[in-house]
Amino acid sequence: RRAKLKQLSGQPSVSADGVRLELAANIGSVEDLAKVLENGADGVGLFRTEFLYMGRSSFPSEEEQYRIYKHVLEKMNGKRVVIRTLDIGGDKELPYLELPKESNPFLGLRALRLCLDRQDLFRTQLRALLRASTAGKLNVMFPMIAVLSELREAKRIMEEEREKLLREGTPVSDSIEVGMMIEIPAAALNADSFAKEVDFFSIGTNDLIQYTMAADRMNEAVAYLYQPYHPSILRLIGMVIRAANRAGKWTGMCGEMAGDPTAIPLLLGMGLNEFSMSAGSVLPARELVGQLSKREWAAFAEEALAMGSQEEVKQFVEDKRRFD
Numbered sequence: 370r371r372a373k374l375k376q377l378s379g380q381p382s383v384s385a386d387g388v389r390l391e392l393a394a395n396i397g398s399v400e401d402l403a404k405v406l407e408n409g410a411d412g413v414g415l416f417r418t419e420f421l422y423m424g425r426s427s428f429p430s431e432e433e434q435y436r437i438y439k440h441v442l443e444k445m446n447g448k449r450v451v452i453r454t455l456d457i458g459g460d461k462e463l464p465y466l467e468l469p470k471e472s473n474p475f476l477g478l479r480a481l482r483l484c485l486d487r488q489d490l491f492r493t494q495l496r497a498l499l500r501a502s503t504a505g506k507l508n509v510m511f512p513m514i515a516v517l518s519e520l521r522e523a524k525r526i527m528e529e530e531r532e533k534l535l536r537e538g539t540p541v542s543d544s545i546e547v548g549m550m551i552e553i554p555a556a557a558l559n560a561d562s563f564a565k566e567v568d569f570f571s572i573g574t575n576d577l578i579q580y581t582m583a584a585d586r587m588n589e590a591v592a593y594l595y596q597p598y599h600p601s602i603l604r605l606i607g608m609v610i611r612a613a614n615r616a617g618k619w620t621g622m623c624g625e626m627a628g629d630p631t632a633i634p635l636l637l638g639m640g641l642n643e644f645s646m647s648a649g650s651v652l653p654a655r656e657l658v659g660q661l662s663k664r665e666w667a668a669f670a671e672e673a674l675a676m677g678s679q680e681e682v683k684q685f686v687e688d689k690r691r692f693d
């Protein structure tokens with residue numbers, strides 16, 4: 370099986386009925402790139418940049434970040450690299466960043482909210498990204514957006530930094546795609562409005578599930594509520610993909626669900642364009658999508674979305690797969 374999978378590493382990701390997909394990998398550091406290349410991922414669908422800020426005693430400088438982003442873009446050799454701006458807070462803390470204690474950190478000043486509050490941090494990262502943009506195919510992605518004003522403010526700040534750099538004579542790519550994560554139910558429900566103002570969406574199911582189910586993703590006692598195939602979650606995902614399609618934009622997913630063999634057939638049927646997962650899942654996912662007809666799963670997904678529980682959906686997918 371390993372040898373058979375290995376053969377797929379240089380192949381494109383295509384469904385049985387000929388639909389081209391992007392099967393990308395998630396990374397947290399430059400060191401993770403070796404596995405991405407080894408497994409022939411179609412790109413990097415999520416670079417969690419907060420890891421560059423963790424395990425040290427001060428912020429990484431613009432120069433340091435620039436070198437890292439440039440290196441990743443170069444190594445990916447023209448394949449798409451989605452770099453997410455700082456997603457700190459919640460479960461991820463920085464000892465050198467003094468933040469007020471919050472009683473609900475997952476509902477607090479985290480990720481983009483923190484970046485809009487601490488613009489020095491945000492601007493430094495954006496400048497590093499913009500400077501690196503000429504080294505490859507860069508997509509910039511903002512995490513944890515709930516309302517349009519946050520997206521507009523983030524884009525405005527990025528535009529300001531771009532203009533400053535150009536005035537200084539520093540080249541910046543003019544084909545950077547700017548997107549946002551959909552990980553808050555309010556953003557999923559308002560995806561039509563957001564779709565007009567971004568180039569792409571990437572659904573962060575780890576947080577989307579936690580916020581939809583009101584169940585802390587770190588708390589074992591409520592782990593039973595962590596239900597990726599629950600129709601409520603699937604319907605939100607469906608809304609996001611349809612909104613993107615209507616606006617002519619593409620949709621990815623970078624939460625754990627994107628690499629899950631039970632979820633993949635449904636997501637393919639619902640029209641997800643890009644799946645970003647741990648590098649080790651890319652080849653098994655490529656093999657799986659090669660066996661699935663998107664047309665057929667579009668009809669199955671519609672049936673699944675009308676169900677009432679995760680158990681029914683799971684059983685349904687397993688039954689359909691058995692006859693494939």
Ligand code: PEP
Nearest residue numbers: 552573574575576623624
């Ligand atoms: C997510 O929330 O699904 C996600 C990809 O981001 P993180 O796991 O880093 O919060």
Ligand code: MG
Nearest residue numbers: 552573575576
């Ligand atoms: Mg998240």
